[in-house]
Amino acid sequence: MPSVITMEHVDKEYKGTHAVKDLSLHIEEGTVTALLGPNGAGKTTTVSMLLGLQKPTRGQIRILGGSPDQPEARQSVGAMLQDISVIDRLTVRETMDLFRSYYVNPLPLAHLLAISGLEKEQNKFATSLSGGQKRRLDFALAMAGDPKILYLDEPTVGMDVGSRQLFWESVRAMAGKGRTIILTTHYLDEADSIADRIIVINQGKVIADGTPAEIKAAQGHKMITFTAGEQLRPDSLEGLPGIADTVWSGRKVKLTSTDTDQLIRTLIQHNLDIRDIEISAGGLEDAFQTLIQGDAK
């Protein structure tokens, strides 16, 4: 698969902040890549350099073989950024038509109305839409030029459950047609279900890169959860072998372990006052927390 996006040793420094450090990435055509990281990790800065809105301090970025700020790249790229801006005194359909007019091969208006689920609102002023509806309009505007590459920076913030479903279905359908999608999100379950590849960034550096399954498996953690009876005190669990982490939420306890088979035997041997025991594989959320905590050490 050819790389449609390449970053080679990219750095971005603001006054006093080294936001992106020596980032090298190759993104293949037709893939969905999630950039994950805590607040301030450098995700938005990365997306904004890929869009040509900011220049790297050092390093090189190529989009479809050219510079991100060239007209060829701009015609082939769509973006949904964190700031929502709607134009005064234009209806939803007029706003979509205006954006369609910027491109050589725009998508049909009816298609944009369908993927945003805004058919009923098409004659309303864009300023009168709800927050979630404005996000959906933003998505349609990002898609107006039928982009080869789509950037989605925290796209589902403010969307209700139904809107999210429609949104991710449209994104998946787009990837199915060979489009390349880069997204950032703090909803890790969404990244887990939608992304082919996950890149975890912390303090401007890549600290993990793989499929969701690889990222989860690399951490090798599983969970034992149970309800603690009145007799069980937190110090009864301290020092038991095989516990990597313990979280109490009221009487619910979550133990993280690399060897849950051994740990469950230990809990039973100690005849602890516990019930409703469940063993589960760690999710992306747990893998993410472990990675970030590990990187801070």
Ligand SMILES: Nc1ncnc2c1ncn2[C@@H]1O[C@H](COP(=O)(O)OP(=O)(O)OP(=O)(O)O)[C@@H](O)[C@H]1O
């Ligand atoms: N225009 C700017 N001027 C100075 N510093 C900036 C600027 N933009 C971002 N930064 C800093 O660069 C770092 C990375 O910020 P960035 O917005 O890229 O992070 P992020 O991963 O997108 O975070 P979030 O999840 O909160 O959106 C932060 O320390 C931020 O304060």
